[in-house]
Amino acid sequence: MKSRRQLIGGGIAVLLAAPSLARARTAPRVVVIGGGFGGASAARTLHRAEPRLDVVLVEPNATFTACPFSNEVITGLRDIADQRFNYQPIAADGIRVVQAEATAVDAAARRVTLGDGTVLPYDRLILSPGIDIIWGALPGYDEAASERMPHAWKAGEQTLLLRRQLEAMPDGGVVVISAPANPYRCPPGPYERASLIAYYLKTHKPRSKLLLLDAKDAFSKQKLFQNAWAQLYPDLLEWVSLSDGGKVIRVDPTTNAFETDFGTHKADVGNVIPPQRAGRIAALAGVADRTGWCPIDPVTFESRLIPGIHVIGDAAIAGAMPKSAFAANAQAKVCAYAVAQLLAGETPEQPRLINTCYSLAAPDYGISVAGVYRPANGQLTDIAGAGGTSPIDAPLEQRAQEAEYANAWFKTITREAFL
């Protein structure tokens, strides 16, 4: 007769399937790869759901630098130190934090290999690898080019490089930003960045111009941004849509030039937001499809391609949910409880998830988009009648209130994930 041993913790009880005696004495192990908003939140939620789970968080960097609010760092409104978090509080919870890069996943044997050769067996694996830039997808834009024309789409040194370039630019200069086609990390991000750079130019270098070249005709919170731009930066910021020739087809880092089908724009400061895909370990694990992103089950976030591996955050194809820090955190919590239940032999309930994304059109001018999602037809879909953007005709007091909420949200979510 099979023997099973039952652990009853503060939260979810984990029944141990017992293929061997040695196994039966060990708590199930969940390895989480990636220590961003998704991975950190998943590790902590697993530990809270069942403290006796063996949770291992694998992350190569000792410090995490958050992307939300990094546009304020670029424009001198915020110190990068306010974006940085380490993993000591997570380790203090009792979660094993391994500072290493995951270099391989053997899904059949359920093992992760780290850069130093260490092998980590797992019962369930959660990948939260964020994004990788596809170097060369935009002709002329390789890693070397990003030293001249920063992307600043992974916060850190790139953020500071773009800030220094803006600070060094003389009044009367031209800033050019190129925004990619969908999908990419943080859909409203390019437009918040354009807004805050325009705010910096208006307040520091008012004879300057900002050109936002776009590979799209429509974007997140579009009416709200365009309304704000008309009010705040009417002669300073120009958005060029795909239809108007905004798609950049090549960049030249030696001349800081953006080439489109309709001509070439030379920049004093050039910011290229390039095409992206799921972080590298997703492809190595076999969970990324031909799009470069990871199809998932909307109830458990388990990969559609490889059993036992769950994918959350920017790397996942999450249907109507955008690639945001809020979404990664919300997905992490749902995924963590689902993983704990699956390990207990239970079937997770159909979840509901929320996303709220704030953007700043100026430091005291906040706008938001919200959504509530549920699984339907195998995808996370919008619940009709819920969600939507801030009203287009809201008074400035409400914009100020939403800017305050945006700041409080960052403090809250970073506290939940990292502090």
Added chain:
Amino acid sequence: MICFAASRVAALAIIVAAAPPPGATSCSGCHGGVAPFPVLQGRSAADIVTALDAFRAGTKPATVMNRIAKGFTPEETVAIANWLAAQK
């Protein structure tokens, strides 16, 4: 086998009691003790339900909660409120 089945039922009861109801875990993305977001954990379930019903009906001033409350039925709202009220 009888023994095994009994222990499994006991485990199920614990899971059903402990797994958060659908939507509940998203709230802490904003509501975590940083003003001006109100803390929800430990607040009375009745207060939370009253507020969410008013947000859904559009009778309570809001920036985003009016948009979010419309994503939950009254039954889902009660389940979330009960869970939040039980959190520390």
